[in-house]
Amino acid sequence: MNVPLFTLNRQHEEIMDELMKATEEVIKSGKFILGPWVAEFEEKVADYLGVKYAVGVGNGTDALSIALSAIDIKPGDEVITTPFTFIATAETIAMLGAKPVFVDIDPKTFNINPDLIEEAITEKTKAIIPVHLYGQAAEMDKIMEIAKKHNVYVIEDTAQGIGATYRGKKLGTIGDIGTFSFFPTKNLGALGDGGLVVTNNEEIYKKAKALRVHGSSVKYHHEYLGYNSRLDSLQAAYLLVKLPHTDRWNEKRRENAAFYNENLKDVVKVPVEREGNYHIYHQYTIRTDKRDELKAFLSENGVGIGIHYPIPLHLQPALRYLGYKEGDLPEAEKASKEVLSLPIFPELTEEEKAYVVEKIREFFAG
Numbered sequence: 017m018n019v020p021l022f023t024l025n026r027q028h029e030e031i032m033d034e035l036m037k038a039t040e041e042v043i044k045s046g047k048f049i050l051g052p053w054v055a056e057f058e059e060k061v062a063d064y065l066g067v068k069y070a071v072g073v074g075n076g077t078d079a080l081s082i083a084l085s086a087i088d089i090k091p092g093d094e095v096i097t098t099p100f101t102f103i104a105t106a107e108t109i110a111m112l113g114a115k116p117v118f119v120d121i122d123p124k125t126f127n128i129n130p131d132l133i134e135e136a137i138t139e140k141t142k143a144i145i146p147v148h149l150y151g152q153a154a155e156m157d158k159i160m161e162i163a164k165k166h167n168v169y170v171i172e173d174t175a176q177g178i179g180a181t182y183r184g185k186k187l188g189t190i191g192d193i194g195t196f197s198f199f200p201t202k203n204l205g206a207l208g209d210g211g212l213v214v215t216n217n218e219e220i221y222k223k224a225k226a227l228r229v230h231g232s233s234v235k236y237h238h239e240y241l242g243y244n245s246r247l248d249s250l251q252a253a254y255l256l257v258k259l260p261h262t263d264r265w266n267e268k269r270r271e272n273a274a275f276y277n278e279n280l281k282d283v284v285k286v287p288v289e290r291e292g293n294y295h296i297y298h299q300y301t302i303r304t305d306k307r308d309e310l311k312a313f314l315s316e317n318g319v320g321i322g323i324h325y326p327i328p329l330h331l332q333p334a335l336r337y338l339g340y341k342e343g344d345l346p347e348a349e350k351a352s353k354e355v356l357s358l359p360i361f362p363e364l365t366e367e368e369k370a371y372v373v374e375k376i377r378e379f380f381a382g
């Protein structure tokens with residue numbers, strides 16, 4: 017049997033008629049840039065998240081860049097974040113000339129360890145970017161308390177966490193700004209690139225909205241140097257089709273996770289869902305010190321797997337100039353050697369899940 021790590025074909029089969037209809041409507045309208053679908057999606061997704069303002073942008077990376085620019089991050093500033101995330105989280109800080117400052121992770125949740133943040137704060141610290149890794153909330157109460165005390169901004173990188181909650185609040189709406197990605201493999205995925213910036217702060221909203229069109233709110237009048245980064249009309253139309261299904265799809269992922277937890281907890285470290293968190297399992301990631309052997313065994317047996325992430329950001333060649341070395345962030349380094357993500361997409365069948373479990377148990381029995 018072959019079980020893919022991820023596929024969109026099954027989900028798209030389900031909603032194909034609506035997607036085709038949306039395509040035709042957008043083509044016939046001729047309104048491809050910032051058309052009515054973008055405004056409608058912004059309104060609906062803000063409503064869904066329970067936040068005042070939403071700005072559709074080109075992708076999740078640009079959402080971070082625009083968020084950082086909206087709070088005026090510039091050369092010389094420091095921004096605290098986690099080393100155990102996708103490169104975009106730190107890349108966007110560095111590309112603005114600011115310095116990413118990495119704080120090690122909590123080995124149970126893989127999220128930034130809030131107890132280590134305060135000692136990393138300096139006079140130059142302007143913001144903290146927690147990442148809700150794999151779809152589970154970082155410890156926002158502690159993070160917000162530290163941010164308030166030191167008067168720094170919080171940008172939540174929610175690329176993996178749409179629909180997840182922390183103490184009843186949707187992720188991305190707790191800090192000053194939340195950023196999202198609609199990369200096709202995310203829990204709410206477009207049929208191409210897409211991203212979103214959300215905030216309850218009117219000033220930040222206005223600036224983010226200008227930044228996506230070259231820093232301009234009135235055509236050909238440029239208040240800021242900005243970006244050319246809008247959510248496409250087509251992508252917004254697809255996202256409008258998919259948004260109403262998001263909660264159901266997330267719930268299916270949770271059911272899959274519960275099945276894996278039950279059947280794997282005695283052979284590997286299964287994900288820990290902290291109290292107060294509604295985890296949406298963008299990834300279902302286990303830990304084992306036999307990771308590389310298990311990975312090879314599953315690949316040979318047709319089970320799709322992923323490693324998120326094999327190299328922590330502080331050891332990436334592109335960020336070597338920051339001066340970190342091996343051993344500086346031991347928990348992130350250890351995690352990068354032990355994590356393995358399993359197929360968790362909502363349309364996974366009972367037979368497929370059972371096969372994944374069977375093969376993992378076979379590996380550890382052997």
Ligand SMILES: *Cc1c(COP(=O)(O)O)cnc(C)c1O
Binds near residue numbers: 075077173197
């Ligand atoms: C996917 C992702 C991004 C970037 O989103 P893109 O839409 O691919 O630009 C940023 N941060 C995290 C944590 C992600 O998973």
